[in-house]
Amino acid sequence: xxxxxxxxxxxxxxxxxxxxxxxxxxxxxxxxxxxxxxxxxxxxxxxxxxxxxxxxxxxxxxxxxxxxxxxxxxxxxxxxxxxxxxxxxxxxxxxxxxxxxxxxxxxxxxxxxxxxxxxxxxxxxxxxxxxxxxxxxxxxxxxxxxxxxxxxxxxxxxxxxxxxxxxxxxxxxxxxxxxxxxxxxxxxxxxxxxxxxxxxxxxxxxxxxxxxxxxxxxxxxxxxxxxxxxxxxxxxxxxxxxxxxxxxxxxxxxxxxxxxxxxxxxxxxxxxxxxxxxxxxxxxxxxxxxxxxxxxxxxxxxxxxxxxxxxxxxxxxxxxxxxxxxxxxxxxxxxxxxxxxxxxxxxxxxxxxxxxxxxxxxxxxxxxxxxxxxxxxxxxxxxxxxxxxxxxxxxxxxxxxxxxxxxxxxxxxxxxxxxxxxxxxxxxxxxxxxxxxxxxxxxxxxxxxxxxxxxxxxxxxxxxxxxxxxxxxxxxxxxxxxxxxxxxxxxxxxxxxxxxxxxxxxxxxxxxxxxxxxxxxxxxxxxxxxxxxxxxxxxxxxxxxxxxxxxxxxxxxxxxxxxxxxxxxxxxxxxxxxxxxxxxxxxxxxxxxxxxxxxxxxxxxxxxxxxxxxxxxxxxxxxxxxxxxxxxxxxxxxxxxxxxxxxxxxxxxxxxxxxxxxxxxxxxxxxxxxxxxxxxxxxxxxxxxxxxxxxxxxxxxxxxxxxxxxxxxxxxxxxxxxxxxxxxxxxxxxxxxxxxxxxxxxxxxxxxxxxxxxxxxxxxxxxxxxxxxxxxxxxxxxxxxxxxxxxxxxxxxxxxxxxxxxxx
Ligand code: PCD
Numbered sequence: 001x002x003x004x005x006x007x008x009x010x011x012x013x014x015x016x017x018x019x020x021x022x023x024x025x026x027x028x029x030x031x032x033x034x035x036x037x038x039x040x041x042x043x044x045x046x047x048x049x050x051x052x053x054x055x056x057x058x059x060x061x062x063x064x065x066x067x068x069x070x071x072x073x074x075x076x077x078x079x080x081x082x083x084x085x086x087x088x089x090x091x092x093x094x095x096x097x098x099x100x101x102x103x104x105x106x107x108x109x110x111x112x113x114x115x116x117x118x119x120x121x122x123x124x125x126x127x128x129x130x131x132x133x134x135x136x137x138x139x140x141x142x143x144x145x146x147x148x149x150x151x152x153x154x155x156x157x158x159x160x161x162x163x164x165x166x167x168x169x170x171x172x173x174x175x176x177x178x179x180x181x182x183x184x185x186x187x188x189x190x191x192x193x194x195x196x197x198x199x200x201x202x203x204x205x206x207x208x209x210x211x212x213x214x215x216x217x218x219x220x221x222x223x224x225x226x227x228x229x230x231x232x233x234x235x236x237x238x239x240x241x242x243x244x245x246x247x248x249x250x251x252x253x254x255x256x257x258x259x260x261x262x263x264x265x266x267x268x269x270x271x272x273x274x275x276x277x278x279x280x281x282x283x284x285x286x287x288x289x290x291x292x293x294x295x296x297x298x299x300x301x302x303x304x305x306x307x308x309x310x311x312x313x314x315x316x317x318x319x320x321x322x323x324x325x326x327x328x329x330x331x332x333x334x335x336x337x338x339x340x341x342x343x344x345x346x347x348x349x350x351x352x353x354x355x356x357x358x359x360x361x362x363x364x365x366x367x368x369x370x371x372x373x374x375x376x377x378x379x380x381x382x383x384x385x386x387x388x389x390x391x392x393x394x395x396x397x398x399x400x401x402x403x404x405x406x407x408x409x410x411x412x413x414x415x416x417x418x419x420x421x422x423x424x425x426x427x428x429x430x431x432x433x434x435x436x437x438x439x440x441x442x443x444x445x446x447x448x449x450x451x452x453x454x455x456x457x458x459x460x461x462x463x464x465x466x467x468x469x470x471x472x473x474x475x476x477x478x479x480x481x482x483x484x485x486x487x488x489x490x491x492x493x494x495x496x497x498x499x500x501x502x503x504x505x506x507x508x509x510x511x512x513x514x515x516x517x518x519x520x521x522x523x524x525x526x527x528x529x530x531x532x533x534x535x536x537x538x539x540x541x542x543x544x545x546x547x548x549x550x551x552x553x554x555x556x557x558x559x560x561x562x563x564x565x566x567x568x569x570x571x572x573x574x575x576x577x578x579x580x581x582x583x584x585x586x587x588x589x590x591x592x593x594x595x596x597x598x599x600x601x602x603x604x605x606x607x608x609x610x611x612x613x614x615x616x617x618x619x620x621x622x623x624x625x626x627x628x629x630x631x632x633x634x635x636x637x638x639x640x641x642x643x644x645x646x647x648x649x650x651x652x653x654x655x656x657x658x659x660x661x662x663x664x665x666x667x668x669x670x671x672x673x674x675x676x677x678x679x680x681x682x683x684x685x686x687x688x689x690x691x692x693x694x695x696x697x698x699x700x701x702x703x704x705x706x707x708x709x710x711x712x713x714x715x716x717x718x719x720x721x722x723x724x725x726x727x728x729x730x731x732x733x734x735x736x737x738x739x740x741x742x743x744x745x746x747x748x749x750x751x752x753x754x755x756x757x758x759x760x761x762x763x764x765x766x767x768x769x770x771x772x773x774x775x776x777x778x779x780x781x782x783x784x785x786x787x788x789x790x791x792x793x794x795x796x797x798x799x800x801x802x803x804x805x806x807x808x
Contacts, residue, residue, distance in 0.1 A: 010609045015548060016541030017755065020692035023533045024548075025526070034265040037220045040235050042293040045222070046075065048286050049125040049296065050279070051115040051132045052306070053107035056143070056377040056720020057155070058136040060103050063115060067131040073124030075290060077132060078116040078282060080104040088285060091251055094275055094499060095351065096170025097180070097342035098158075099380060101278045106139070108155060108340030109379045110720050111305035116282040118294060141720040145314065145337040145374035148178040155340065155375045170342075171351045171373075180342050180373035185356035185433045191368035194329035198320030202408040206400055207789045208393050210312035210337070210378070210714045212304055213385040214732060215527070217267025219307050220297035223283040227291055231258050236280060238263045238555075239273040240565025241525060243502060245557045247276055252284060263555035269527035270704070271383035274345040274567050275308055305725045308345065308381030309714055312337040313355075313393045319401045325409050327420045330364050330432075332397060334371040336382075342373060344382030345567070346389045347497040347504065353389030354488050356433040360398035361442050361486045361658060362420040367432035377720040386704050386765035388489045388568040395485045399770035400787060403482075403777060407786055412459075413778075414450060417484050418443065428751075435488060437656045441684070441748045446484060448746065449660035449682045455480075458664060466782045475670055481663035481775025485767035489759035490573025490654045499564065505650040506574035507561035508582045510539065512643035514632040516625030517549035520579065523563010524571040525555040529697070529761055531571060534689045535579050538755065542583030543590070544610035544624040561646060569657075569759025572689070573750070578649035580754040585645035589631070593643075594622045596636050655750045655758035659683040661767045665775040669806050672798030674710065674776060676739040681767070685760035686749040698743050698764040705768025707733045709776075711793040731793075780804060 005013075015021045028034055065077040080102040083089040090098045103114045115132050119125035142148045142155065154160055154177040161167060166174050171181035195201055221236035232254055238244045241261040249256040266273065279296040286294040298307065314335040320328045336352060338344060346353040352371035359367050384390070402420075406413035421442040422429045429437045458480050465478045494503030507523040520539055524531060532552040540547040554560060563575060587607060594612035595602045598620055605612040612627065614620040622630075630636070631643040664678040681698055688694055711731035715723040724730040749756025769790075776792040777785055783804045788796065801807060 007609060014540040014544065014546050014610060016537050017687070017689055019537060019690065021533055021537055021547060021690055023530045023693065025530060025532050036217055036265050036267055037222060037235055037237055038297050040222045040264070042222065042224060045293040045295055046118050046120060046286065046290060047122045047125050048116050048118045048283055048294050049122065049129060050113045051117065051129050051134065053103060053110060053112040053114050055107060055136055055138055056110045056141045057139040058107050059139060060105055060107060060114065061135040061137055064133040065115065067133065068117060068128040071124060071128045071131060073120040074117060074128040075120070076118040076286065077128065078102065078118070078285065083285065086285065088251065088281055091276065091281055093341055093343040093380070095342040095344040095346065096348065099341035099343055101281045109377050110722055111302070111379065112340070113278040116286065118286045118290060141377045141718070143376055143378060143716045143718065143720050145335050145376055148374050148376050149176050151178065154178070155377065178375045180338055180375060181351050183351045183371045184369065186368040187366060188368045191329050191331050191366045194366045195318050195320040195331055198328055199323045200408055201318055201320045202401065202405040203318045204401060204404045204787050205316045206397070206787060208311045208313045208315065208396055209790055210309050211385065211708050211712050212309050212714050212730070213270035213272035213383065214304060214730065215268030215270050215272050218298035218300060218303040219273055219277060219279065220295070221280050221283050222293055222295045223287040224293035225287040225291070231260065232284065233260045233262065234284065235262045235264060237266050237273045239269045239525060239527065239567050241555055241557050242523060242562050243499060243565060244276060246502060247500065248284065261557045263525045266525065266527040269567070271310065271345065271385045271567055272308055273527070274383055275343055275381070277307060300727060301725045304714065304730055305722045306379050308343065308383040309339070309379055310383050310385030311393060315393065315397045317397060317401045319405050321405060321409065325411050325416050325419055327362055327364050328366065330359055330367040330401070332358050332369045336371055336373045337376050337378065338373050338382055339376055339378035339380040341380035343380035345384065347491055347499060348501070349496055350389060353384070353391070355390045355394050357391055357435055357486065357488050358394035358397050359431050359433055360395060361422060361484050363422045363426065364432055369433060378716060384568060386701055387762045388487060391487055392766045392769055395766050396770045396773070399483045399485070399774065403774055404786060407781065413482055414455060417482070418446060421446065436653060437486065438653055438750050438752060439748050440486065440656060440658055441746065442484065442658060445658065445660045445682050445684055445746050448744065449662055449680060452744065453662045453678065453680050475668060477667045477669060477779040479665040479667060479775040479779030481665060481771045481773070481778060483661045483767050483771035483774060485763070486656050486658045487569070487759065487763050487766050488654050488656055489569035489762060490651055491568055491570055492574060492651045493653065494650045502564060503650070504564045505648050506563040506570070506578050507646065507648045508575060508578040509561045509646040510582045510586055510644060512586060512628045512631070514629050516545055516628040518545060519551045519553060521553045521560040522575045522579065523561055524566040524575040527566065529566070529571070530693045534693055535576065537689050538576055538579045539583050542580055543586050544607065561648070569762045572757050572759050573655045573753060574649060574651055576757055577651060577754050578647045581649055582645045582647035585647065586643060589639070589643060590624060590627045592639055593627050593630050593636060597622050597630055652752045655686065655753060657683065657685045657758040657760060657763050659763055659767045661771040663771045663775040665779060667776065667779045667797060669801045672794040672801065674792070674797060678742070679739050680742045680744065681764060682744040682746065683760060683763050684746045684748050685763065686747065686753065686758035687756035688745065688747065689757060694760050695743050697761045699741055701762065701764025702741055702768045703733055703738050705765045706738065706772055707731055709769050709772035709790055709792060711791045713791050
């Protein structure tokens with residue numbers, strides 16, 4: 001057969017790995033043709049909404065629903081008393097705790113769900129909510145976790161025995177009725193000894209404030225129980241649809257094959273949509289009770305005040321080193337505020353997520369971590385928010401400790417990092433707190449970053465600026481923010497990572513159609529990341545069919561193979577690997593078909609871009625398109641018809657992306673306004689699938705990092721009132737606040753991933769937060785600043801300047 005195009009053109013035609021293929025999903029997103037949960041409209045569909053507690057801690061004496069039921073259009077009002085006979089007034093959380101679906105005798109945080117009003121439309125539901133009369137008796141409120149551990153006020157009476165005994169929790173013994181767990185990693189005594197005898201020790205306490213993922217689309221669902229065929233369909237904003245199906249089955253008793261969970265288009269997840277919320281349970285119950293579909297959609301305040309928050313870690317560290325800066329030990333204690341219920345979304349064996357990656361990118365021989373989880377009168381949650389399970393806390397901690405140590409040593413912070421990095425030849429590297437880093441080349445990345453930004457030049461400029469400031473020539477200071485991070489993404493392996501007992505593998509199922517196009521279904525679910533674009537690229541390179549001929553489908557549990565979903569940047573490391581492996585199974589069968597068609601032995605053909613060729617005779621070949629057709633129309637001895645494959649992939653290890661970030665910032669000392677002059681981000685996510693999507697991911701993650709570092713928080717007053725429950729007070733950055741980002745990369749493939757790829761979606765956030773924060777802190781370093789807590793909003797920056805006497 002005559003070949004009309006070059007090999008290079010054949011490669012280009014596939015739009016496979018490494019191609020900046022345009023996002024196929026954008027055609028519908030940019031034209032308003034997405035299909036989100038609130039777009040779902042079913043015949044006779046009802047609307048449910050919550051009566052919420054105005055108090056952060058209160059006894060519920062009585063609930064009177066009579067007046068609400070009089071409202072035209074209101075059909076039912078559910079309370080805990082209605083759910084109790086069904087055993088559904090409490091539900092299990094992902095962290096092994098249980099949570100009230102509807103307030104059972106008391107409310108533990110402001111905004112807690114107290115009753116569920118079901119009505120013909122959203123307006124009638126709102127009117128009904130106004131008329132539900134709840135008699136509250138206020139109880140003392142605790143919003144500070146340190147106070148919680150000293151207080152006589154018991155928040156979770158359900159977790160204390162009648163004799164006052166404190167039974168163990170899901171993660172072992174508890175020290176106090178408001179204590180949830182103590183979790184340790186590393187060696188306590190040796191670490192303390194190393195630190196006690198060290199030449200230099202730096203100590204610091206820092207608070208990584210509570211914040212919230214705040215996706216553009218809030219959480220919601222539509223539950224539809226079809227009583228005729230006994231099938232429940234649940235559409236929702238779920239980052240883990242299969243896990244939701246299993247949980248719904250376990251708590252409702254409906255058999256799993258009779259539950260169909262569908263995640264349609266999702267308008268951002270960022271960790272907020274991993275867990276299960278009372279709204280899901282109430283909608284399902286309401287649909288069963290009324291026999292009609294029931295929709296529940298949060299408004300913005302509901303979302304910010306009650307669904308999963310992130311961070312809220314009080315961290316205290318000690319880091320020791322020799323006089324010339326070689327780090328010898330690290331000690332970290334965390335007091336973790338989990339709110340009223342422990343609903344953290346972490347793998348079961350990790351109650352503080354992967355906080356034990358807090359030794360960062362450094363070769364630290366001895367380390368110890370201890371985390372105490374504590375109940376307070378705040379909303380439950382504890383999700384990753386653009387970081388793999390608490391990795392942003394860990395990286396913020398170590399990157400601040402490095403800066404503080406640099407001050408203690410009177411040393412340049414870039415140099416201090418360089419002399420302590422894990423060296424290229426040390427990988428795979430086992431860290432003191434147990435993780436085995438798969439691959440890395442930190443020195444190369446760091447040198448490239450510092451060279452690109454002209455680090456020495458920047459430091460000289462900064463020194464001049466300090467002189468000028470002291471001489472009264474300027475009121476602006478200059479900060480150089482540095483950060484180097486190592487992420488840990490791609491949970492599994494099944495042997496140590498599970499959620500509610502479900503091992504964290506992932507999956508891909510491919511079906512090649514006779515004409516050489518295909519559909520692949522995965523256990524993950526895109527929330528904007530562009531999976532339909534990128535997973536088709538992996539397959540295009542693996543099976544030699546153009547990405548444009550491959551449909552990617554996710555999010556329907558009736559059709560997709562079981563998977564654990566999308567969060568913790570696990571899709572590329574786990575489902576991406578499953579995709580490559582399933583592709584290779586297709587290729588293996590295609591090879592046999594090609595050999596048959598070419599009348600040679602299987603071993604005499606080899607894969608080349610989009611075809612199998614006879615070794616040594618490149619003019620003899622069968623394209624994958626031809627092979628696909630043959631799979632369906634030729635009776636090939638010993639080979640089943642069809643061309644399909646499935647792979648369930650249990651990764652042997654996680655992947656460890658890394659990066660080097662530099663932020664140059666000018667700060668107006670009199671207004672506290674920071675201006676980001678330059679932001680350089682070098683990311684290494686191993687083999688790159690789609691450089692354009694990676695760049696978009698980096699821009700998004702950095703913008704969320706800017707938000708968190710410079711102003712975004714969920715703040716409470718002493719009464720437990722949420723002070724930042726609307727977008728008037730909760731900082732959501734827009735194009736106005738966002739600088740131009742410079743992106744760069746190195747490529748250090750993962751040695752165990754089939755295509756060498758590591759995750760990237762979270763990296764920019766993980767590395768970005770300490771980088772922005774370090775820039776602010778660095779600007780004030782010449783004037784005696786050691787550490788100030790985030791968020792660095794204008795007022796707090798101004799206050800720092802003021803405290804340092806810069807307004808005098
Ligand atoms: N990639 C490429 N290459 C490489 C890697 C990666 O290309 N090497 C691409 C992929 O394919 C996709 C992306 O990129 O598409 C991403 O990826 P990853 O990293 O794997 O991740 P995923 O899993 O997919 O996702 C997840 C993430 C997270 S986690 C978050 S937060 C966020 C991020 O993602 N989210 C979001 N991003 C994003 N974007 C959007 N648009 N939206 C959203 O929502 Mo968590 O845990 O949940 O907190």
